Amino acid sequence: MTGAIRHRKIGWLLGVFTLVCLCFWAGCGGSRQVRPEIVEGDREFDQSSRMARFAFDNGQIPQAIAGYQRALGRAYLADDLKAIADTLYNLAVCHLRQGNYAESMVHAEKAQFEWTAAGHSVPADLLLVQAVALYHLGFPDRSRQISADILSIRPAASPETLSRTHFLRGILAADQGNSDLLRLAITALGEPSLPALQADRLELIGRLALLDGRWDDAAAAFDQTARLRAANRNYRPMATALANAGHACERAKRLEDAAYRYLRAARSAALSGDTTRADVWIQESMRLAEQSGALSLLQAARHLKPLAVDESQPQ
Numbered sequence: 001m002t003g004a005i006r007h008r009k010i011g012w013l014l015g016v017f018t019l020v021c022l023c024f025w026a027g028c029g030g031s032r033q034v035r036p037e038i039v040e041g042d043r044e045f046d047q048s049s050r051m052a053r054f055a056f057d058n059g060q061i062p063q064a065i066a067g068y069q070r071a072l073g074r075a076y077l078a079d080d081l082k083a084i085a086d087t088l089y090n091l092a093v094c095h096l097r098q099g100n101y102a103e104s105m106v107h108a109e110k111a112q113f114e115w116t117a118a119g120h121s122v123p124a125d126l127l128l129v130q131a132v133a134l135y136h137l138g139f140p141d142r143s144r145q146i147s148a149d150i151l152s153i154r155p156a157a158s159p160e161t162l163s164r165t166h167f168l169r170g171i172l173a174a175d176q177g178n179s180d181l182l183r184l185a186i187t188a189l190g191e192p193s194l195p196a197l198q199a200d201r202l203e204l205i206g207r208l209a210l211l212d213g214r215w216d217d218a219a220a221a222f223d224q225t226a227r228l229r230a231a232n233r234n235y236r237p238m239a240t241a242l243a244n245a246g247h248a249c250e251r252a253k254r255l256e257d258a259a260y261r262y263l264r265a266a267r268s269a270a271l272s273g274d275t276t277r278a279d280v281w282i283q284e285s286m287r288l289a290e291q292s293g294a295l296s297l298l299q300a301a302r303h304l305k306p307l308a309v310d311e312s313q314p315q
Contacts, residue, residue, distance in 0.1 A: 048068070085198050135171070166185045168201040179212065209248070223245050223261075256292040282304055285304075
């Protein structure tokens with residue numbers, strides 16, 4: 001059993017904060033995962049890891065978590081330290097993408113123990129997972145400090161990890177209302193070619209437009225973000241981007257447009273089991289649809305409400 005090649009495809013900051021802020025790794029954090037190799041003598045590890053990776057790449061995060069848990073058991077059985085650390089990292093990433101931030105932090109800390117116990121420095125990707133999880137858990141100062149540590153690592157972290165770190169720092173700046181630092185983060189991201197990083201940049205552009213009071217520009221940026229997140233099968237931050245677009249449309253007094261975006265965000269969230277946010281967005285959609293006189297939208301939102309409740313029930 002050997003370690004794997006980590007993959008680089010997670011969206012980042014996966015949550016909604018006060019304003020309905022952002023999506024990350026779902027926009028941030030570790031985006032790689034282990035790509036296991038076939039190892040003679042433990043095909044169960046290989047099979048579980050491959051199935052987990054396939055599930056992750058197809059947006060089936062609960063199945064990915066289950067697969068990596070099986071692989072972790074085999075890695076512990078074989079006392080394969082690199083496979084243990086890599087699989088713990090993958091579990092941290094999966095839980096982060098699922099919005100299980102405390103669980104993500106637990107697995108990231110276990111992975112860090114394995115790395116340091118073996119005498120290795122902690123990989124920048126793992127630090128980024130911790131920074132994003134801490135952000136979502138309500139510890140922005142610790143998140144900011146870790147992100148600064150990542151930028152100071154020598155030799156430098158990979159270009160993608162650095163981009164994700166700049167994205168996180170941009171989100172932290174936006175939350176503080178610091179448009180100057182937010183502009184610096186956007187500049188640091190440059191003009192990325194990867195769709196996931198393009199979505200990150202647009203997310204920050206939308207946040208900057210909100211700070212500047214450019215509501216229509218913000219809505220357009222968040223709409224583009226949602227399309228890119230959807231194309232990357234990163235549905236939780238996609239829903240967040242739609243809700244952000246709804247917020248911007250409301251500020252622009254485009255109430256029907258706002259209601260429609262909240263409806264779409266709620267629909268996606270409900271079907272992913274994210275019923276808390278789905279319920280909030282359904283309420284927003286109904287409120288705005290009623291205010292704008294959009295009766296068909298109001299009816300659609302009312303029909304959606306039982307779906308959010310049903311999806312929260314055990315399967």
